[in-house]
Amino acid sequence: MNHPELAAEVARRRTFAIISHPDAGKTTLTEKLLLYGGAIRQAGSVKARKAARHATSDWMEIEKQRGISVTSSAMQFDYNGYRINILDTPGHQDFSEDTYRTLVAADSAVMLIDNAKGVEEQTIKLFKVCRLRSIPIFTFINKMDRTGRDPFELMEDIEQVLGIRSCPVNWPIGIHGDFKGLYHRDTRLIVLYSGGDHGQGQVNVETISVDDPGCPARIGKSYYDKLIEDIELLDVAGDAFDMEKILSGQLTPMFFGSATNNFGVEPFLNRFLSYTKSPTPRVAEGEGPIDPADEKFTGFIFKIQANMNPAHRDRLAFMRVCSGVFEKGMTVWHSSSNSRVKLAQPQTFMAQEHETVDTAYPGDIIGLFDPGIFRLGDTICTGSPVRYSGIPLFAPEFFCRVSPEDSMKRKQFLKGVNQLSQEGAIQTFKRPNIGREEMIAGVVGVLQMDVLEYRLKGEYGVNILRENLPFRFVRWVVETPRPLDRLRLTSTTAVAEDRAGRPVLMFENEWSIRLACENNEGLVLAETADRMTADEIDV
Numbered sequence: 001m002n003h004p005e006l007a008a009e010v011a012r013r014r015t016f017a018i019i020s021h022p023d024a025g026k027t028t029l030t031e032k033l034l035l036y037g038g039a040i041r042q043a044g045s046v047k048a049r050k051a052a053r054h055a056t057s058d059w060m061e062i063e064k065q066r067g068i069s070v071t072s073s074a075m076q077f078d079y080n081g082y083r084i085n086i087l088d089t090p091g092h093q094d095f096s097e098d099t100y101r102t103l104v105a106a107d108s109a110v111m112l113i114d115n116a117k118g119v120e121e122q123t124i125k126l127f128k129v130c131r132l133r134s135i136p137i138f139t140f141i142n143k144m145d146r147t148g149r150d151p152f153e154l155m156e157d158i159e160q161v162l163g164i165r166s167c168p169v170n171w172p173i174g175i176h177g178d179f180k181g182l183y184h185r186d187t188r189l190i191v192l193y194s195g196g197d198h199g200q201g202q203v204n205v206e207t208i209s210v211d212d213p214g215c216p217a218r219i220g221k222s223y224y225d226k227l228i229e230d231i232e233l234l235d236v237a238g239d240a241f242d243m244e245k246i247l248s249g250q251l252t253p254m255f256f257g258s259a260t261n262n263f264g265v266e267p268f269l270n271r272f273l274s275y276t277k278s279p280t281p282r283v284a285e286g287e288g289p290i291d292p293a294d295e296k297f298t299g300f301i302f303k304i305q306a307n308m309n310p311a312h313r314d315r316l317a318f319m320r321v322c323s324g325v326f327e328k329g330m331t332v333w334h335s336s337s338n339s340r341v342k343l344a345q346p347q348t349f350m351a352q353e354h355e356t357v358d359t360a361y362p363g364d365i366i367g368l369f370d371p372g373i374f375r376l377g378d379t380i381c382t383g384s385p386v387r388y389s390g391i392p393l394f395a396p397e398f399f400c401r402v403s404p405e406d407s408m409k410r411k412q413f414l415k416g417v418n419q420l421s422q423e424g425a426i427q428t429f430k431r432p433n434i435g436r437e438e439m440i441a442g443v444v445g446v447l448q449m450d451v452l453e454y455r456l457k458g459e460y461g462v463n464i465l466r467e468n469l470p471f472r473f474v475r476w477v478v479e480t481p482r483p484l485d486r487l488r489l490t491s492t493t494a495v496a497e498d499r500a501g502r503p504v505l506m507f508e509n510e511w512s513i514r515l516a517c518e519n520n521e522g523l524v525l526a527e528t529a530d531r532m533t534a535d536e537i538d539v
């Protein structure tokens with residue numbers, strides 16, 4: 001059953017993540033968006049947080065900022081009647097599997113690209129996760145005030161590297177550091193560039209129609225001629241703006257601008273909000289899609305953050321509301337314990353501080369106090385039990401052989417490793433032919449190895465020995481034409497199994513992956529796997 005107020009709250013919500021490579025301008029863009037919403041009064045506060053987090057590559061120092069990073073995990077603000085939730089995707093030293101998992105909670109993504117660099121490594125990784133879910137991806141080419149690559153070249157880069165076609169919504173005028181402004185293809189208006197930070201207020205910009213007879217003189221004859229040529233080329237040879245393709249993630253609308261100069265940000269935000277949809281139904285196993293405006297409350301856990309203080313074992317579980325109304329103190333069914341629990345101390349996140357939340361609607365992110373009951377991918381709901389499909393395991397990229405320094409402490413060691421695997425901080429693998437004692441820890445962000453060492457020592461009293469392994473890729477074996485030990489693989493490739501005993505191959509480079517597929521017809525590898533529930537696995 002639906003009710004009108006709930007439907008209206010759903011309709012005005014937009015929940016998205018910004019995906020980018022470090023230094024493309026994510027912090028700057030986030031800050032500008034928050035300024036538009038009036039969520040922060042002073043420019044610089046998001047940036048100050050980032051500086052505090054990234055001034056060091058020492059994990060302990062980063063952890064000291066943990067309270068800060070919790071606050072910025074999800075930022076909520078109102079703008080033009082919309083309620084916007086921006087999910088933070090940590091990208092510097094704190095890049096980890098959590099960054100991927102966060103994308104599972106987003107309805108769309110903004111792909112931010114540095115105009116001089118084009119598509120970079122971390123953007124590719126995050127893009128792939130968005131692709132898996134077929135969510136709409138909007139491209140913002142940043143730093144247009146500076147010399148960068150030719151816009152056609154950037155379009156080609158996106159297509160070649162990411163395999164997605166792009167459709168420019170606006171188009172830059174001027175080259176090599178002489179940026180004149182943006183031409184908006186939908187309105188045929190040129191917005192002339194003016195540098196400088198325009199703060200919170202509307203950017204006081206000068207516009208001129210491309211059809212205005214004074215236009216060539218205003219922007220310069222050669223730039224005008226070039227623009228007309230570019231527009232024709234885009235109209236004839238470019239992809240048409242196709243809403244269906246955009247919403248299914250097959251075509252990315254492309255925008256240009258400069259975040260520091262607050263230029264092109266507002267037109268981007270306005271179009272992004274009107275093109276993207278409010279939270280769409282999510283599919284529950286055996287139930288089909290559940291309408292967000294359905295009165296039945298449902299949500300799922302996508303991130304668990306442990307408290308680093310050993311004196312406080314409590315954790316914070318991040319939950320995305322999928323349908324119905326969330327209310328403080330409500331009793332819900334919880335999937336992995338198959339029992340009813342009361343949700344105490346829910347928190348919502350604002351740009352400045354987190355506050356206790358009384359009600360939340362689909363698309364919103366809530367932090368739940370977790371005494372240790374929640375697992376990644378858990379569904380919670382009112383009424384009869386439903387389960388959303390779980391959050392996959394994403395392939396780690398750094399691997400270490402780990403063992404307890406004191407073999408008498410093996411039991412605590414296993415207990416700790418088990419706990420950290422359940423939280424999703426690490427994944428574990430074994431090479432069956434190496435012997436029972438071997439344990440390989442795999443992580444997405446290399447600093448997570450320090451987290452493992454620190455937490456095993458602090459919480460379980462176990463000092464560990466770490467030995468780096470040269471692998472950089474793990475792939476789950478979905479199908480194999482012959483037993484794994486008879487596959488034709490490079491000498492540096494290892495056969496192993498994951499925590500649930502599923503076969504995997506570990507590679508040192510992408511070339512070895514390609515060779516494995518070429519030399520073994522019928523071999524099917526996957527970059528993600530289903531997360532198994534706790535009672536199905538044993539370390």
Ligand code: G4P
Pocket residue numbers: 020021022023024025026027028029050142143144145146257258259260261
């Ligand atoms: P990130 O979160 O993606 O890592 O990037 P961040 O916003 O911190 O931006 C990285 C650098 O790029 C910063 O410079 C920032 O000022 C600059 N930047 C962001 N957007 C633009 C833009 O539109 N034009 C230009 N020219 N630069 C931009 P920095 O030198 O690292 O820091 P700061 O001197 O600004 O403090």
